Amino acid sequence: MTEGEVVASFVVPVHPHTVLAPDQNPGWRRLRDAFDEAAQTIRDLEADLLIIYSTTWPSIIGHQIQADPNPEWVMVDHDFHDLGSIAYSFNIDADFAHAWNAANDQRGLQSRCVNYKGFPIDVGSVVALTLLNPDNSIPAVIVSSNMYANRSETTVLAKSCLDVIKAQGRRAVAITAMSLSNRMFTDFIDPSEDKIHSLKDDEWNRKILEFLEQGRLEDVGQLSRTIHRQIRVQKVVAFKPMWWLSAMNGNRNDLTGRVLAYEAVHGAGGAVVHVDPTSTGVGDKEYDEDDVEYFHGERGVLEGIDEAQASSEDQPAPAATTNGPALWEPVEGEDAVNTDTAPKPVGAYPHARRVGDMLYLSGVGPRQPGTNAIPGGPIHDEEGNPLEYDIKAQTQAVVNNVERVLKEAGGSLANVVDVTSFLVDMKRDFAGYNEVWAETLGKVGPTRTTLAIRSLPTPIAVEMKVVAHLPK
Amino acid sequence: MGKGQIVAGCIAPHPPHLVYAENPPQNEPVAEGGWEQLRWGYERLRASLSEHDYDAIVLLSPHWQTYVGTHFLGLPQFEGLSVDPVFPNLFRYHYDMNVDVELAQAIHDEAAKAGLPVKMMENPDFRVDYGTITTGHLFNPDWDKPLVVISSNRSTAYYSVEVMQEIMMELGKVTRKAIEASGKRVVVLASNSLSHRHFTTESDVPEDMSKEHITSHAMHLWDMRMIDYMRSGQAQRILDEMPEFTEQAIAESDGGGLSWLLSTLDVPEYPAILHGYGTIIGTGNAVVEWPCYAHEVNEA
Numbered sequence: 223m224t225e226g227e228v229v230a231s232f233v234v235p236v237h238p239h240t241v242l243a244p245d246q247n248p249g250w251r252r253l254r255d256a257f258d259e260a261a262q263t264i265r266d267l268e269a270d271l272l273i274i275y276s277t278t279w280p281s282i283i284g285h286q287i288q289a290d291p292n293p294e295w296v297m298v299d300h301d302f303h304d305l306g307s308i309a310y311s312f313n314i315d316a317d318f319a320h321a322w323n324a325a326n327d328q329r330g331l332q333s334r335c336v337n338y339k340g341f342p343i344d345v346g347s348v349v350a351l352t353l354l355n356p357d358n359s360i361p362a363v364i365v366s367s368n369m370y371a372n373r374s375e376t377t378v379l380a381k382s383c384l385d386v387i388k389a390q391g392r393r394a395v396a397i398t399a400m401s402l403s404n405r406m407f408t409d410f411i412d413p414s415e416d417k418i419h420s421l422k423d424d425e426w427n428r429k430i431l432e433f434l435e436q437g438r439l440e441d442v443g444q445l446s447r448t449i450h451r452q453i454r455v456q457k458v459v460a461f462k463p464m465w466w467l468s469a470m471n472g473n474r475n476d477l478t479g480r481v482l483a484y485e486a487v488h489g490a491g492g493a494v495v496h497v498d499p500t501s502t503g504v505g506d507k508e509y510d511e512d513d514v515e516y517f518h519g520e521r522g523v524l525e526g527i528d529e530a531q532a533s534s535e536d537q538p539a540p541a542a543t544t545n546g547p548a549l550w551e552p553v554e555g556e557d558a559v560n561t562d563t564a565p566k567p568v569g570a571y572p573h574a575r576r577v578g579d580m581l582y583l584s585g586v587g588p589r590q591p592g593t594n595a596i597p598g599g600p601i602h603d604e605e606g607n608p609l610e611y612d613i614k615a616q617t618q619a620v621v622n623n624v625e626r627v628l629k630e631a632g633g634s635l636a637n638v639v640d641v642t643s644f645l646v647d648m649k650r651d652f653a654g655y656n657e658v659w660a661e662t663l664g665k666v667g668p669t670r671t672t673l674a675i676r677s678l679p680t681p682i683a684v685e686m687k688v689v690a691h692l693p694k
Numbered sequence: 695m696g697k698g699q700i701v702a703g704c705i706a707p708h709p710p711h712l713v714y715a716e717n718p719p720q721n722e723p724v725a726e727g728g729w730e731q732l733r734w735g736y737e738r739l740r741a742s743l744s745e746h747d748y749d750a751i752v753l754l755s756p757h758w759q760t761y762v763g764t765h766f767l768g769l770p771q772f773e774g775l776s777v778d779p780v781f782p783n784l785f786r787y788h789y790d791m792n793v794d795v796e797l798a799q800a801i802h803d804e805a806a807k808a809g810l811p812v813k814m815m816e817n818p819d820f821r822v823d824y825g826t827i828t829t830g831h832l833f834n835p836d837w838d839k840p841l842v843v844i845s846s847n848r849s850t851a852y853y854s855v856e857v858m859q860e861i862m863m864e865l866g867k868v869t870r871k872a873i874e875a876s877g878k879r880v881v882v883l884a885s886n887s888l889s890h891r892h893f894t895t896e897s898d899v900p901e902d903m904s905k906e907h908i909t910s911h912a913m914h915l916w917d918m919r920m921i922d923y924m925r926s927g928q929a930q931r932i933l934d935e936m937p938e939f940t941e942q943a944i945a946e947s948d949g950g951g952l953s954w955l956l957s958t959l960d961v962p963e964y965p966a967i968l969h970g971y972g973t974i975i976g977t978g979n980a981v982v983e984w985p986c987y988a989h990e991v992n993e994a
Contacts, residue, residue: 279779280779280780281779281780282892282975283781283893283894283895283896284894284895295821296819298817298819298821300758300759300760300765300823301760301761301762301765302762303815303816303817303820304813304816306817307817307819332895334783336782336783338777338782338783338786339775339786340775340786341782342777342779342821344779366779368894370892370894405852406761408761408762408811408847408849408852409762409811410763410811455761455848455851455852456851488762
């Protein structure tokens with residue numbers, strides 16, 4: 223089976239005007255024509271799955287994923303009820319929904335599937351599916367937008383979705399149902415008088431579209447909070463769909479974008495934008511906000527004190543104490559991968575964990591299994607006094623440890639697809655680290671992000687977070 | 695026709711958990727109880743009002759959210775299935791409700807005269823929001839009184855609490871004016887929580903009350919402060935502190951219901967009756983009644 227991929231992404235507006243009243247305003251008609259063009263592009267790409275992240279479906283308890291195979295009802299907009307009703311009957315890929323839900327759990331996210339007759343599919347999803355998939359020939363899945371979710375949660379939501387796309391070999395289209403600026407006129411207007419609410423909103427919308435047209439999706443994601451402050455109604459879903467869409471595209475800035483239409487819908491900024499994953503070959507990252515693979519943010523407010531203490535007592539005891547933090551036995555589990563040939567963890571976690579065809583390694587440093595020695599020497603002594611060390615030796619030891627874990631899982635360095643490296647002294651060590659990289663993982667060709675951080679738990683200078691694709 | 699009267703004003707919550715916990719025949723999911731403090735509070739409210747006849751309930755629901763003006767249900771009857779998009783596991787309720795279109799139109803018209811953007815909702819396919827259904831059920835399980843349902847304009851999110859309050863004070867005044875002109879006896883009802891920070895996880899048994907508590911001490915303090923003002927007849931102080939309360943307690947008063955209610959009651963200086971307080975998935979909720987019948991209504 224070919225590995226699945228996101229074959230296209232679209233940004234589409236949420237309001238019902240494009241379905242119910244496209245000819246009441248020339249701009250609404252242009253948006254409708256752009257919807258029709260996008261639908262044709264999706265057909266031409268032979269996509270087999272539409273994934274909608276909708277800003278008009280807010281959720282509180284994690285994310286919700288529609289799993290009714292055939293939701294049917296009549297949707298009437300809360301504001302624009304006088305435009306008419308939209309009857310819908312959609313083709314939902316319930317199997318994908320359940321697989322995504324399971325993948326969310328694997329990555330630490332709270333989510334659940336919903337499958338209830340009469341569930342009110344939100345206006346943004348209804349508009350998108352009605353126009354992008356008019357004959358229901360392509361199965362779809364819809365996910366809510368959690369009102370409390372931050373960037374890391376939204377990013378991980380996309381990554382778990384990608385896990386399933388790849389595992390199922392799907393040709394997926396990622397769609398965000400959203401406005402750009404979402405300040406509508408607060409009074410009723412004649413359709414012929416529609417325009418963007420303010421010059422400021424219009425200028426920001428055009429900035430966003432300029433970025434998108436240049437394929438700089440990651441930059442738009444990084445600007446999300448600023449955009450929300452500038453041109454968004456505050457207590458609604460933040461500009462977080464761009465976090466999701468960026469992560470669905472690998473957080474890249476070298477995509478190929480095209481704006482099919484940009485118009486006002488009762489003052490809000492509505493755009494149909496096509497983002498093609500084909501690389502333009504240009505566009506490096508301008509911002510350095512951390513990437514994230516696993517969500518750690520749940521507050522655990524439902525945990526009682528006794529329960530928290532009990533779970534703490536249930537955790538495996540440290541294996542030994544050495545210079546530095548205590549060492550632990552690797553946590554066992556159905557999908558855990560552990561080996562005696564890699565150094566013991568410094569906390570309760572496994573060396574790696576398999577999810578489908580993907581293998582996620584815990585952070586790997588240079589410490590040696592058994593002796594806990596650090597090739598190239600520790601970076602400071604027990605009192606914290608700095609010591610001279612060899613970054614190249616440390617980096618090589620990290621790569622060797624990564625290879626040992628991969629070998630235990632039945633793979634090799636050739637399976638590595640993405641690496642996040644952490645250096646405690648970027649200025650001093652980057653060149654040496656980079657040299658070893660070029661001779662080892664650089665020849666394999668995984669994507670890489672290198673970050674400077676203040677310190678690591680043990681007296682080491684480098685650590686790597688590795689993701690590998692490892693078909694069973 | 696005599697002058698219309700407001701019999702009582704109430705603030706009461708609408709999380710679907712309360713209906714779920716009661717197991718009424720209209721709701722599909724089945725619970726083992728839960729949130730009794732608030733459900734008993736609703737019982738006491740119903741008992742209190744049962745001694746006073748009234749013709750209609752005027753309700754403002756923060757879950758009919760409109761960004762373009764304020765809307766009113768404008769057809770005499772709505773029925774259907776209400777599924778909560780956030781808690782569909784708890785609330786799938788078959789509703790059948792009557793609307794006092796005449797009174798709704800009268801308030802609409804007074805609001806239009808005052809310069810507020812307003813619209814009657816006359817699409818028969820419209821699905822009534824679950825906040826209206828939940829509060830409507832808990833307040834009057836027999837559904838034997840017609841409702842006037844007013845949407846929640848999102849002016850807090852668009853502008854500020856201050857602007858919202860200005861609009862809602864005006865809407866409250868015209869609501870009172872229209873009620874008085876109607877000759878009807880009416881209960882006005884703001885459906886909303888107080889502090890409104892939710893848990894983001896749900897226990898395996900949603901009605902497991904060992905998991906239920908306020909999300910933070912700060913939220914509790916704000917809720918008690920507001921309840922103290924209500925019980926001591928200091929409605930004006932609630933209005934004065936509305937911006938801070940709404941911001942710091944992430945209060946559902948951002949939807950305007952509480953401001954509208956107090957304005958409709960002409961900012962009462964008499965004590966309200968607290969029938970119950972409790973938390974629902976971490977949010978603070980109170981069932982409170984302003985007994986207008988004891989202070990401004992001629993019962994003769």
